[in-house]
Amino acid sequence: EAGVAQSPRYKIIEKRQSVAFWCNPISGHATLYWYQQILGQGPKLLIQFQNNGVVDDSQLPKDRFSAERLKGVDSTLKIQPAKLEDSAVYLCASSFRQATGELFFGEGSRLTVL
């Protein structure tokens, strides 16, 4: 079974530039999550999708971050314009059985903002 795919693995940009990350969840997983993991900290949820609808985006900085999940499969997370404090690993995860709570994570996209 293929895992959660993310790209790019690494991205370096200058502040005020834009960047986009892509995620393809495990086939059949209805729930998709984007987490931000700043160095030395635990992951923090940015946004959660159930199929193509948003369940929770309470911690998404909506003035600069946006995310979409068209057709309830792939998802894209965009940052525009980027700030220095956005340097982090962006983790995508998906889950099938909500009751068990197990999330399957991708390898993450590491963003460096200079």
Place this chain on the structure above:
Amino acid sequence: AQTVTQSQPEMSVQEAETVTLSCTYDTSESDYYLFWYKQPPSRQMILVIRQEAYKQQNATENRFSVNFQKAAKSFSLKISDSQLGDAAMYFCAYRSGGAQKLVFGQGTRLTINP
């Protein structure tokens, strides 16, 4: 809001010995799940073990076991017969029974000394 605290930023153990990682959480709910996730360097996060709050019996998965103290809101992970492949960041996580997102602790970096 629920919070998860891991008070040990780093731990080390000799190969083949036993180590315990600590985690405490704060919640007013009675229905919830607790997890330990492992994040090897540059690799994706994977589930180690899961505990349902309504279960009194501590979960066990091979060399990994938990000590779940519900009244004390404590959830520690014991790794027996430590192996070099156990070296990783370990995250404790909480999930409300009514929600789907995971709330993570800050993580503990575990080093295995040969």
